[in-house]
Amino acid sequence: MSIEVRNIRKTFGTFAAVRDVSFTVGSGELVALLGPSGCGKTTLLRIIAGLEVQDSGTVLLSGEDASTQDVRARGVGFVFQHYALFRHMTVFDNVAFGLTVRPRSRRPDKAEISRRVHDLLKLVQLDYLHDRYPSQLSGGQRQRVALARALAVEPKVLLLDEPFGALDANVRRDLRRWLRRLHEEIKLTSVFVTHDQEEAFDLADRVIIMNRGQIEQDGRPDEVADQPKSPFVMNFVGNVNRFVGTAAAGRATFGPFTVDYPDAVDSTSRPAAGYARPHELEVSRNLTNGGLPARLVHVTPAGALVRLELLDDESRTIVVDLPRVQQEQEQFHAGERLSVIPRRLTIFLEE
Amino acid sequence: MAGSSSRNHRTSGAAAHLTEPRWVRWGLIALTLGFLGLFLIVPLAAVFTEALGRGWSAYTGAISTPDTLSAVRLTLVAAGVAVPLNLVFGVAAGWAIAKFQFPGKNVLLTLIDLPFAVSPVIAGLIFVLLFGRQGWFGPWLAEHGIRIVFSVPGIILATIFVSFPFVAREIIPVMQAMGRDEEEAARVLGANGLQTFLRVTLPNIKWGLLYGVLLCNARAMGEFGAVSVVSGKIRGETNTLPLHVEILYNEYQFQAAFAAASLLALLAIVTLVLKTIVERHVGRTTVQPGTATDTLS
Numbered sequence A: 001m002s003i004e005v006r007n008i009r010k011t012f013g014t015f016a017a018v019r020d021v022s023f024t025v026g027s028g029e030l031v032a033l034l035g036p037s038g039c040g041k042t043t044l045l046r047i048i049a050g051l052e053v054q055d056s057g058t059v060l061l062s063g064e065d066a067s068t069q070d071v072r073a074r075g076v077g078f079v080f081q082h083y084a085l086f087r088h089m090t091v092f093d094n095v096a097f098g099l100t101v102r103p104r105s106r107r108p109d110k111a112e113i114s115r116r117v118h119d120l121l122k123l124v125q126l127d128y129l130h131d132r133y134p135s136q137l138s139g140g141q142r143q144r145v146a147l148a149r150a151l152a153v154e155p156k157v158l159l160l161d162e163p164f165g166a167l168d169a170n171v172r173r174d175l176r177r178w179l180r181r182l183h184e185e186i187k188l189t190s191v192f193v194t195h196d197q198e199e200a201f202d203l204a205d206r207v208i209i210m211n212r213g214q215i216e217q218d219g220r221p222d223e224v225a226d227q228p229k230s231p232f233v234m235n236f237v238g239n240v241n242r243f244v245g246t247a248a249a250g251r252a253t254f255g256p257f258t259v260d261y262p263d264a265v266d267s268t269s270r271p272a273a274g275y276a277r278p279h280e281l282e283v284s285r286n287l288t289n290g291g292l293p294a295r296l297v298h299v300t301p302a303g304a305l306v307r308l309e310l311l312d313d314e315s316r317t318i319v320v321d322l323p324r325v326q327q328e329q330e331q332f333h334a335g336e337r338l339s340v341i342p343r344r345l346t347i348f349l350e351e
Numbered sequence B: 001m002a003g004s005s006s007r008n009h010r011t012s013g014a015a016a017h018l019t020e021p022r023w024v025r026w027g028l029i030a031l032t033l034g035f036l037g038l039f040l041i042v043p044l045a046a047v048f049t050e051a052l053g054r055g056w057s058a059y060t061g062a063i064s065t066p067d068t069l070s071a072v073r074l075t076l077v078a079a080g081v082a083v084p085l086n087l088v089f090g091v092a093a094g095w096a097i098a099k100f101q102f103p104g105k106n107v108l109l110t111l112i113d114l115p116f117a118v119s120p121v122i123a124g125l126i127f128v129l130l131f132g133r134q135g136w137f138g139p140w141l142a143e144h145g146i147r148i149v150f151s152v153p154g155i156i157l158a159t160i161f162v163s164f165p166f167v168a169r170e171i172i173p174v175m176q177a178m179g180r181d182e183e184e185a186a187r188v189l190g191a192n193g194l195q196t197f198l199r200v201t202l203p204n205i206k207w208g209l210l211y212g213v214l215l216c217n218a219r220a221m222g223e224f225g226a227v228s229v230v231s232g233k234i235r236g237e238t239n240t241l242p243l244h245v246e247i248l249y250n251e252y253q254f255q256a257a258f259a260a261a262s263l264l265a266l267l268a269i270v271t272l273v274l275k276t277i278v279e280r281h282v283g284r285t286t287v288q289p290g291t292a293t294d295t296l297s
Helices: A041-049 A091-100 A109-123 A139-150 A169-188 A197-203 A222-228 A231-236 A323-331 B001-008 B022-052 B056-063 B066-099 B103-114 B120-131 B139-143 B152-163 B164-180 B181-188 B191-223 B225-231 B241-250 B253-284
Strands: A003-012 A015-025 A030-034 A056-061 A076-079 A158-159 A188-193 A207-211 A214-219 A241-247 A251-254 A257-260 A272-274 A279-284 A292-302 A305-312 A317-322 A339-342 A345-349
Touching: A003 A041, A015 A041, A015 A056, A015 A207, A015 A214, A030 A041, A030 A197, A041 A076, A041 A158, A041 A188, A076 A139, A076 B181, A091 A139, A091 B103, A109 A139, A139 A158, A139 A169, A169 A197, A188 A197, A188 A257, A197 A222, A207 A222, A207 A231, A214 A222, A214 A231, A214 A251, A231 A272, A231 A323, A231 A345, A231 B022, A279 A317, A292 A317, A305 A323, A305 A339, B022 B056, B022 B253, B056 B066, B056 B253, B066 B103, B066 B152, B066 B164, B066 B191, B066 B241, B066 B253, B103 B164, B120 B152, B120 B225, B152 B191, B164 B191, B191 B253, B225 B241, B241 B253
Parallel strands: A030 A188, A030 A207, A076 A158, A158 A188
Antiparallel strands: A003 A015, A003 A056, A207 A214, A241 A251, A241 A272, A251 A257, A272 A345, A279 A339, A292 A305, A292 A339, A305 A317
16 A cells, blocks of 8 residues: 655644655655654654644645544554553453444454454563553553554554654664564554654665755655765765865865866855765875875774874864774874865755 | 661651751640641541530430431432532543643633632622522523522532632643543544543543542531631522531531531541542552663564
8 A cells, every 4th residue: 555645735833844845655665754853754754644734735645645634544553662451451352443443344353353363462472471461561652552553553654653662672672673684574554753863764664854845855765875865864864064165167076175066067166065974985094195184083982983083283083984994904093184085975055 | 887777767868967956846746746736637637526415316416406417418419419520521531621722721721720810709699699599591591490599509500600710720631641641542543432431531541530539528528618608508409518517506506516527527538538549549550660672683
């Protein structure tokens, strides 16, 4: 079942939460809506579910216009950020709720409900807790109960609002892997909202990055990571070093570096910024190689990498990631003056 | 070690060096108990000694006079109408205030407290002013032969007025704390409005609701001021139990007055016991037991 969102707009008072957003989610796809808080991603998710009404635009679920449909008729599964489990009901009753509130004609009998609930609880590996109350569960367990409850009504699409937001780092990583396996198993069209880029890249087939109510970029995780379309995406999807300079006549200049930049066709120079990820920079003791001179102030081991923190002559911080092997050979130490050269620069003209 | 020992003592108060000197503690306790004794226990005991002073048969005799029975009946009727109405009003107001954003919300919140702020006598006078013979609607009511003031409807109106904040006041914080998440979850899962209310909202607010109803009922049955203004004190007709006590007392029928008063005192004691039970439940539902460990293979 596919989801299509066309020209959605939503304003709260004077605040434009969603500004003309369109995208499609293919059947069986797992898509992440990624963005900082307040970028409109949760509002968009709630509009797809029917919990919020858009000011204009359409939502199509498997090709059918669902814009005027009530939440109850849309057949979506929704997992709330804080789970929203019914606190006075056991795990079993929580999962069974969606089945027991059906009109008598469509309601499965008791034995069938019980069988389906236990099957779902086995799927989320919580069957042994079926008679517990939500308050007796850990965060990760609550999250999985919420998921089982959403799946119990056999939704056409699954929507998850910050599914791992309230969990600590270890549980989050486990649950993420588990959810990816689950998605591969049941292939349910899913959209999840997150502000954590690592989570989005790790889990999603496609990432939609939002900022101030608009889509900045929509693409596969590797596309978004390697070819960011805007400075915002560049900044948002990881650590980045920014060099200010100018661009003119097919060349861009940032301090000592000059690189080809065919997009600058004018001969008049315009302000530009060059971005390089920490691993896209090299350092050398050779100060005459045309690099940017900077003083090494800090060396931090970070797993397979070593992170160098440098200050250039204008006191701007530059972060460089080196393979640990290289650092073992070179033995850079704090206080040294080094030359920094980018292996690759992503350039954007400044507005 | 210091940490664990102070934790062990938590049930019997904080560690000794963290609390006030012994004489302060005992002084405060003695003061509180003395005050309670003087102003609550002694009067309560006095009511029952006076009431039972001439023996059990005199007591039952005083209670079972037609006028007393009629007063009891009227009190029950007034509370029986006022409490359910205020229950509905309280839930509606609580729902509106806790779950929706609308202009004038704060004004509504303040207005709900009005009966707490206004003297009950004024409340009674308002109804006389509206429905009395010289009141705004007086002539119209007289034309149609409807009596409100100095009659049962007036008493019920006054009772509703003075007791209406209780349910709403108890329910609003409970509903605000509950938020809208669970109800939204229920709707996404396909529950209709009634199912959502009965199966999700009500179970979450029931103890708060019950607590509000108890307080509302106690006030409805015990109200004197507002009811005394609109009642006209026609014996056997428009006398509620609190008014009846006063009349008997003014007629120097002390034993009968105290017998009737003992019924109100009993109501207060029953309310307190129920209140304690309800409070225990309210506490229990908000307690979060320790969380289990997470296992995920």
